[in-house]
Each structure stands twice: as C-alpha cells, then as structure tokens.
Amino acid sequence: MAERELFERALGLQWPWRVERTEFDAAERRLDLHLDFEPGGTFDCPSCGRGGCKAHDASPKRWRHLDFFQHRAYLHARVPRVRCPACGVKQAKVPWSEPGSGFTLWFEALVVALAREMPVRAVARLVGEHDTRLWRLLKRRVGRARAEADFSAVRAVALDETACRRGHDYITLFADLDRSRLLYATPGRDASVVGLFREDL
Incomplete structure (x- = not known):
C-alpha cells in the first residue's frame, strides 16, 4: 500500500478529498499532510445540504492533528467555497474538522477526554498547545453540549x-x-x- 493511500485510509478521506503529499521532518519532529480535492469534485452546501455544488474558489488552511508517534502532525488543505443555486457562495465543510476550528476532530476528542481528568494547563503542556486555544475549544464544545442537554426531567x-x-x-x-x-x-x-x-x- 502506498504511503498516501495509507494516510487517506487513516484519515477516513473520501472522494473528492485525497492526500496530495506528505512532509516528514525528523529534526523538527513534525509531520505535515497536504490534502486537496480532485479537480471537478463537488461538495454539499453547508447551509441547505444540497449536493453537487462545484468549487467557486479555495483558501489554504491548517489544522493540528493527533501526534504521529512523538511527532506533531498537521493537516493542510485548500478549503473550497461552493456555489449553491439556493444559498449562494458558502465555504464548504471539511470532514476532519468543524468550521472555524484549528484542530481536527480527533485532536479535539483527545483534548476533551484529557480535560475530564486533569487541569487544562496540564493538558496544554501535554499536547504542546497554548491553554487559551484549548479553553476556546472546550468552551465551544461545552456550549454545544449544554444547548442540547435536556433538563426537563429534573425534580430534585x-x-x-x-x-x-x-x-x-x-x-x-x-x-x-x-x-x-x-x-x-x-x-x-x-x-x-x-x-x-x-x-x-
């Protein structure tokens, strides 16, 4: 199995996304995975969910991913804006991260699990990120969880x-x-x- 295919499977990428190239720097202890979408690839509208929307343009973004052994890992991708006939031009969602987050879903899940067991400052030292970034992540996650919580059965x-x-x-x-x-x-x-x-x- 080719290296790129291995990473595509590990990330759960599906068409039109692919791993374009990888960069590994042993001295910097860093792995960079560069992703892109296939030419002619289509996306769902992030507002109404309509499929088959074509890319209008794209802008580069980066996300912190889970460490690869002892090496920091980052995903890089051009994120397209898509043209929806009903909603106009909107930025497409990527399957590995939530809109506006600088972290992948896997990295966020790790931070949430660790934050249940230790102070956020300790989590920040462990994962090598500034604690203010982690607090923003946790505040967003907790806010969503609280918005979805049902307290209608609370009696005592x-x-x-x-x-x-x-x-x-x-x-x-x-x-x-x-x-x-x-x-x-x-x-x-x-x-x-x-x-x-x-x-x-």
Missing part, C-alpha cells in the same frame, strides 16, 4: 459551595440528585447564585 436539586482557589474564591455547584449529574456551576456563594441557576435551568 442539591447545591454546594467549594473553594476554587486558595483564599476566598468560591464556586457554587448545582446537581441533579436523581441522575447524579452536574447541572450548573457559577462563581460566588451568595443568594444571587440561586437566581442565576434558576434562569439557566
């Missing part, structure tokens, strides 16, 4: 406060007693936090 709630740093910085946590899950967390411990929770719920 417990609240507790805990110190979040040395000194007197407190957060208040609200939990669903029946399902043992966190519903809401907010800085502070006075009566106003109950109102914030009520509004959020």
Whole structure:
C-alpha cells in the first residue's frame, strides 16, 4: 500500500478529498499532510445540504492533528467555497474538522477526554498547545453540549459551595440528585447564585 493511500485510509478521506503529499521532518519532529480535492469534485452546501455544488474558489488552511508517534502532525488543505443555486457562495465543510476550528476532530476528542481528568494547563503542556486555544475549544464544545442537554426531567436539586482557589474564591455547584449529574456551576456563594441557576435551568 502506498504511503498516501495509507494516510487517506487513516484519515477516513473520501472522494473528492485525497492526500496530495506528505512532509516528514525528523529534526523538527513534525509531520505535515497536504490534502486537496480532485479537480471537478463537488461538495454539499453547508447551509441547505444540497449536493453537487462545484468549487467557486479555495483558501489554504491548517489544522493540528493527533501526534504521529512523538511527532506533531498537521493537516493542510485548500478549503473550497461552493456555489449553491439556493444559498449562494458558502465555504464548504471539511470532514476532519468543524468550521472555524484549528484542530481536527480527533485532536479535539483527545483534548476533551484529557480535560475530564486533569487541569487544562496540564493538558496544554501535554499536547504542546497554548491553554487559551484549548479553553476556546472546550468552551465551544461545552456550549454545544449544554444547548442540547435536556433538563426537563429534573425534580430534585442539591447545591454546594467549594473553594476554587486558595483564599476566598468560591464556586457554587448545582446537581441533579436523581441522575447524579452536574447541572450548573457559577462563581460566588451568595443568594444571587440561586437566581442565576434558576434562569439557566
């Protein structure tokens, strides 16, 4: 199996996407995978989902991917804008990343899994990224998860406060007693936090 085909299978690429070339730098401990779409390839409209949209133009983008053994890996691709008869010209979605993210879906999944077990600063050191980039990733993921969460069956709630740093910085946590899950967390411990929770719920 050719090297490019191996990477195409590993990334789950489907037509019209392909691996155009690879660059491996042992001294820099870095692997760069350059992807492109086949000439004449068509895409789905990112707004309405209509298929068969042709590329209007394309702009280069880069995403951090999972490490390849001990080497940082990056994907590079020209991301097309497509012309949809109904929606006009829109930037196509790529299958390996969400719009506006500088990370691949696999890298994001790793960061989310690690952030469940350790502080974000430790995750940043481990994966070699700045923690502010990871916080943006996590905020987007948590926001989406909370928007999709269904709290309509919540009947019994417990609240507790805990110190979040040395000194007197407190957060208040609200939990669903029946399902043992966190519903809401907010800085502070006075009566106003109950109102914030009520509004959020």
